[in-house]
Amino acid sequence: MGPQKSTRSLTLTAMPKKSFFKRYLITGLLIWVPLVITVWVLNLLVSTMDQSLLLLPQALRTESWLGIHIPGLGVILTLVVVFLTGVLAANFIGQKLVSFWEGVLLRIPVVNSIYKAVKQVSDTLFSGSGQAFRKVLLVRYPHPEAWSLAFQTNVPSELTSHFSTEYVAVFIPTTPSPVNGFYFYVKRSEVIELEMSTDEALKYIISMGVVTTDNSAKGRKGIEAHPAPQGMTPAAHPRAANE
Numbered sequence: 001m002g003p004q005k006s007t008r009s010l011t012l013t014a015m016p017k018k019s020f021f022k023r024y025l026i027t028g029l030l031i032w033v034p035l036v037i038t039v040w041v042l043n044l045l046v047s048t049m050d051q052s053l054l055l056l057p058q059a060l061r062t063e064s065w066l067g068i069h070i071p072g073l074g075v076i077l078t079l080v081v082v083f084l085t086g087v088l089a090a091n092f093i094g095q096k097l098v099s100f101w102e103g104v105l106l107r108i109p110v111v112n113s114i115y116k117a118v119k120q121v122s123d124t125l126f127s128g129s130g131q132a133f134r135k136v137l138l139v140r141y142p143h144p145e146a147w148s149l150a151f152q153t154n155v156p157s158e159l160t161s162h163f164s165t166e167y168v169a170v171f172i173p174t175t176p177s178p179v180n181g182f183y184f185y186v187k188r189s190e191v192i193e194l195e196m197s198t199d200e201a202l203k204y205i206i207s208m209g210v211v212t213t214d215n216s217a218k219g220r221k222g223i224e225a226h227p228a229p230q231g232m233t234p235a236a237h238p239r240a241a242n243e
Contacts (some may be wrong), residue, residue, distance in 0.1 A: 050074030052081070136201040138192040139170055139184070147192075148172050149201050155185065165189075175205045 052074045053061060062070050088094035102119075106112040135152040142148070150170040160167075166188045173181035194201075203211045 046072055046075055049078045052078050133171075133198055136194045136196045136198060137168070137170055138194060139172065139186050140190065141172055141182075141184075149205060150191075151198065151201070153183070159185070173205055175208050178202055178205050 050071060050073065056077075058064055062068065062073065089098050102115075105115045133151045133153065137150045137152055138147045139150045140147060141150075150172045153169040153171050155167060155169045163185070167185045168188050168191060170184050170186055170191065171181055172184065173179075
C-alpha cells in the first residue's frame with residue numbers, strides 16, 4: 001500500500017505542473033502572436049512602400065547624401081504622391097488627364113478588362129455615393145435556422161425588373177478572410193438591418209466572434225420577429241432568390 005500511495009501522490013503533483021506550464025505557454029502565445037503578426041504586417045507594408053523610393057534619382061536617395069537607408073520614407077513619399085494625385089484630379093485639367101489615361105488603358109486588350117473590374121470595385125468601396133457596404137445586415141444562411149452577417153451592396157438595374165418583390169443584394173463574407181464570400185439576392189422583408197458599423201462587423205468576422213462590444217445584443221428583438229419560414233430547405237434560401 002505504501003508504494004501505491006507514493007506513486008499516486010507523485011502523479012497528482014505532476015498534473016498541476018503540466019497544467020501550469022500549458023496555461024503559461026498559452027498566455028505567452030496570446031501576447032506574442034498578435035505582436036509578431038502586427039510587426040510582420042507593418043514591416044511588409046513599409047518595405048513595399050519603400051520600393052517607391054526607386055522612382056527617385058540616385059542623387060536624391062538617402063543612401064547618396066546620408067550613407068544609410070531610412071525605413072519609412074517610402075511611406076511618406078507614397079502618401080504625398082496619392083494626395084497630390086487627388087488634388088490634381090479634383091480640378092478640370094486633372095479630370096481631362098485622368099479621362100485620357102483611362103481611355104488609353106481601356107483600349108489595351110486584357111488590361112482593359114482588369115482595369116475596368118478593379119476600378120468598379122474601388123469606386124464601390126471608396127466612393128461616398130451609393131449604398132454599397134454602407135449597411136450591415138443579418139440574413140438566413142446557410143440554413144433557415146442560422147443567421148449570418150452580410151453587407152448590403154447594389155442590385156444591377158438589369159435585374160430589378162425580374163423580381164416580383166423588393167430584393168436587396170448582399171455579400172456574405174467568410175471568416176477569417178472577409179475578402180472571399182458569397183453574393184446573393186434576398187427579399188428585403190427577410191433581412192434585418194443592424195445598428196452596426198462596417199468596421200465593427202469586420203472585427204466580428206475576422207476575429208470569428210472573439211472580439212465583441214456592448215452593442216452585441218442589438219438586433220436580438222429583430223431576430224425573434226423573423227421566424228424561419230416553414231418548409232424552407234437550406235438550399236432554397238437564400239439561393240432561391242437568385243433564380
